[in-house]
Amino acid sequence: MSFSMFTLCDPLLKAITELGYTQPTAIQEKAIPSILSGQDVIAAAQTGTGKTASFALPILQKLSAYQTGKERKLRGKRIRALILAPTRELAVQVEASISAYGKYVELSSMAIYGGVDSDEQKQRLIWGVDIVVATPGRLLDLAHQRALHFDELEVFVLDEADRMLDMGFIDDINKIIERLPVQRQNLLFSATISDDVRALARRAIHNDAIELAIKPDKATSAKIDQWLVTVDKGNKSALLSYLIKERQWQQALIFIETKHGAAKLVSQLEKRGIHAESIHSGRTQAVREQILTQFKAGKVKFLVATAIAARGIDINDLSRVVNYDLPDQPDDYIHRIGRTGRAGASGEAISFVAKDNFRNLCAIESRLGHIIERKAFDEFPVKKTVPVSILNYVPKHQRSN
Template sequence: MSFASLGLCTPILEAVANQGYEKPSPIQAQAIPAVLEGKDVMAAAQTGTGKTAGFTLPILERLSKGPKVRANQVRALILTPTRELAAQVGVNVATYSKRLPLSSAVVFGGVKINPQMMRMRQGADVLVATPGRLLDLYNQKAIKFDQLEVLVLDEADRMLDMGFIRDIRKILAVLPKNRQNLLFSATFSDEIRQLAKGLVNDPVEISVTPRNAAAPTVKQWIHPVDKKKKPAVLAKLIQEKKWKQALVFTRTKHGANRLTAFLEERNIKSAAIHGNKSQGARTKALANFKSGEVRILVATDIAARGIDIDQLPQVVNFDLPNIAEDYVHRIGRTGRAGAEGQAISLVCADEYKELTAIERLTQQILPREEVFGFTPAIKLAESQPLRPLKAKKPKKPKKPRIEHKDGQRSGDSASGHRTASKKPQSRRTNSASNDNKPQGRKPQKNKPTGTGNKSRKPRTSA
């Protein structure tokens, strides 16, 4: 199958050919015809499968045959969870539309809003945006959706993980009802399907990669190592293996900064990219990494979304992720388009639980290799025999909320407290009717105690 057989016009085919692509990937072969037919699509696709071109190419084909975009209007809206992914998708759109009379724009937070407002005065056939900045621009009347034809939610699973569901619902509420909807996600979780119910209509469902599976061309293994020795082990691997380019994942922003400083002290050119960095710093770090000026890019999971580098040879898990699915997302940065890649994880004894979850999710025991001179003092426990993954049970419908009685705390029923009986209620009623009586506490009579005839003094107010 060729791109020409999918019904794309000559300018798009030339742009694709200039990028060196000859045959569509499985996700492209299925998604492009469905989008061209105007159908709603739900596609499960991991990073590196070519999904961006899977929706970009047919959208450009459809828009090229439509009316000219008006001022402040948008004809196709692509929502992404992070700035980096928005920028990357924007580059793809601009590349493939170079020979078409179409315009595109990218808007995200972390930079000044005024230039974006000025840009949107011309309108954009394709707008790539993060949810928060899009709402800001809409509320300032810089963006209108009267001409909107297509909505794309890219990496919808990550949007939900990052808490964008409220913003997404606000955006959906102001869009025209008559539109084409495309939803792309790594998996079709229960939460994604719940979101899809109010979004897509009779969608074509596409799933081209086994769930939670990495590309077969990626070689995976772990190095058992003590937690405090991880930076030294990483530096040793970089220098001895002569890695020219590696993407390293840490669990925290501060951890990324500390590791970058450690590597820089050893003359290993490195840069960190995470949420606390300014947009300018993140863009510069990514550009330097792509150009080869920076050898090691240290990133957190969220910031790494949108990092799209051809032939990235190594991905290193300096810290294992808390969520096993993120392991698959991480190592999906290497081994793209049939190329070979390596995924190396530095694992300490404290991360045994995370390692077990990853091995169970991917249904494979990761090989172990000790680094010479760094035998861990605290041994990493052996992997358990793999158990097959159980299918998730459908969630039980929530019980109808029971209205609480007067005087009962709202959480009493949920916490297992008994409901107030009639007797205490009547007692409270009686006390309520005697409002005119003094409410002060009666002085207690002197009572003998077990230790002597000491009397208890009445409490006095401070």
């Protein structure tokens, strides 16, 4: 199947051809026709499966003069499509994709997020913007200042809905939904469709919605070589340095739990002659964006990131991710490893596992449906061994009485 089967206009097809898009991914194949037909959509799809294009392309098509037959003049401070994203980095990334897809379409777009002066954002909104990608907090702030209005909104998208709930945005989202016109198309994308996500969908979507799902294990792990190393906590940084040097790694995205841990690890790597950078909530937005740009360009080889700060990192040829700290939730693990092995390329996902990570490891392997390959290095003997997981192990707090 090719993108031309979606009856997208020639300017959109030209842009995505230049970007190297040939065949739609599974979520694109399912979502694009449904969105073009005007249906509300609830979709379960991981980052790395092409989900941004699955809603951006039909939105660009629907709002363009090629669909309507005439160019629509925007009123001041109005927007036609709103995409909510959980983080600044993701908002910037999604808007950049929309700009690239819409290169030859006469539509405007912008990203709205906190951490920067709002005056420039308000100035751009004065003339109206077709597509806005925004984080909830800054969007509400501008709405309260009457810097934008929603009365001409046609499409509303909740991107990474599960993450927005995890980050405590539910009150802001509800306030935003209350401001939107009833007559609109609603699209919700989430890595998983939990009960909380379904409850959010019921509030956001008034019409019957079509539900689409791409199995995460097939979508994110088919071309990813996953393996783990059992290691004592005190040896983690030394093991990471060893792997980088002995295996001659050229680039890696390294996930860590805290900003203090990120700064400490960068310092430890530097002492061993390995240049690394970190992104976390303690760094300014400008610095984070600069480091991300350098990492994508290959100027920064090793990037240590807290999970939230890493949202929005989208690199087609990222060869390796490292779970320096194993995540608590299986879906977080799947999302992290989905950063590599994209666009048909192969990737590698390495996890460092200490004895107190056993329960998390069991839950992850149960979610995957298989045991992750274990590797050991003689240079790093383990004092506290990690038992082999049991696939049907259920953490104590999840057990029924």
